[in-house]
Amino acid sequence: MMMIECPWCGKRDQSEFTAHGEAHIARPLDTFGLSDQQWGDYVFFRSNPKGLHYERWVHSFGCRQWFNVARNTATDEVYASYKPGEAKPIIKATTSRAKK
Amino acid sequence: MSNTTQIQTPLAKSEPLELAGTHLQELPLSGKISLRGNSSNRKLAAAVKKATGLVLPTKANTFNHKGEGYVTWMGPNEWQITCELDQTNKLIDELRADLQDIHSAVVEVSDYYTTLQLSGPLARKVLANGSAFDTHPSQFNKGQCTQTRFGHAAILLQQLSAEPDYRIQIRWSYAQYLFDYLSAALHNHATDQ
Numbered sequence: 001m002m003m004i005e006c007p008w009c010g011k012r013d014q015s016e017f018t019a020h021g022e023a024h025i026a027r028p029l030d031t032f033g034l035s036d037q038q039w040g041d042y043v044f045f046r047s048n049p050k051g052l053h054y055e056r057w058v059h060s061f062g063c064r065q066w067f068n069v070a071r072n073t074a075t076d077e078v079y080a081s082y083k084p085g086e087a088k089p090i091i092k093a094t095t096s097r098a099k100k
Numbered sequence: 101m102s103n104t105t106q107i108q109t110p111l112a113k114s115e116p117l118e119l120a121g122t123h124l125q126e127l128p129l130s131g132k133i134s135l136r137g138n139s140s141n142r143k144l145a146a147a148v149k150k151a152t153g154l155v156l157p158t159k160a161n162t163f164n165h166k167g168e169g170y171v172t173w174m175g176p177n178e179w180q181i182t183c184e185l186d187q188t189n190k191l192i193d194e195l196r197a198d199l200q201d202i203h204s205a206v207v208e209v210s211d212y213y214t215t216l217q218l219s220g221p222l223a224r225k226v227l228a229n230g231s232a233f234d235t236h237p238s239q240f241n242k243g244q245c246t247q248t249r250f251g252h253a254a255i256l257l258q259q260l261s262a263e264p265d266y267r268i269q270i271r272w273s274y275a276q277y278l279f280d281y282l283s284a285a286l287h288n289h290a291t292d293q
């Protein structure tokens with residue numbers, strides 16, 4: 001079981017949330033100047049790391065707000081939750097539990 | 101021909117249940133209004149106060165109530181106002197008139213949901229059967245509310261007294277599912293005692 005902190009409601013069971021992939025992917029501003037490959041990168045390609053991952057979640061069974069979570073994809077450890085628009089927190093211990 | 105509509109609640113045929121001092125029943129249909137807006141705009145809280153006599157709760161997962169009137173925090177820019185069914189239209193008109201100048205929405209959702217009462221000593225155990233939400237008094241108490249998950253259903257849970265006395269609001273189409281799930285859980289816990 002994984003617990004996730006909603007920035008508004010506090011710590012809740014994962015089953016109240018829905019994950020929506022990698023966070024902090026800005027839409028390109030120069031949309032007319034983009035090549036097909038650049039569009040492809042923006043729309044389809046994600047980093048998929050083992051370890052620290054910044055991702056978007058929505059509290060779908062709760063307050064229905066979107067926010068960001070820093071999570072370890074190997075251990076499911078949740079390092080931080082933060083509201084949209086807030087800066088990415090710097091996380092140091094990325095694979096501490098994964099190495100065991 | 102009558103020009104009034106008879107509304108039958110989804111659980112009209114489900115009998116109230118009373119086991120081991122714990123009570124489960126559907127409550128009469130209430131008026132429900134969804135309110136969206138920015139709480140930092142003073143006009144919003146002022147309009148709610150004027151129409152309902154209640155303070156707009158800005159603290160997450162809390163509600164204010166007086167009699168059958170409730171103002172419930174649903175999200176940082178969303179509330180639900182509950183009232184006597186025959187007061188709904190009047191309340192909507194008042195709110196819309198007072199909020200027309202600000203970015204907001206007032207929508208009636210009365211027959212989208214129905215409300216159950218679950219109260220008594222086994223109420224927490226019954227809720228724990230279908231929900232991971234922590235109802236321990238140190239985490240959740242009188243005056244607090246939350247939207248959460250019970251089985252496959254999305255519910256709004258409000259705690260009215262320390263007893264505990266809960267109100268559980270559920271979408272109309274999920275009402276029978278929830279009632280059956282809760283009553284089965286209550287039967288099990290009452291037998292275990």
Ligand SMILES: [Zn+2]
Nearest residue numbers: 006009059063
């Ligand atoms: Zn939330």
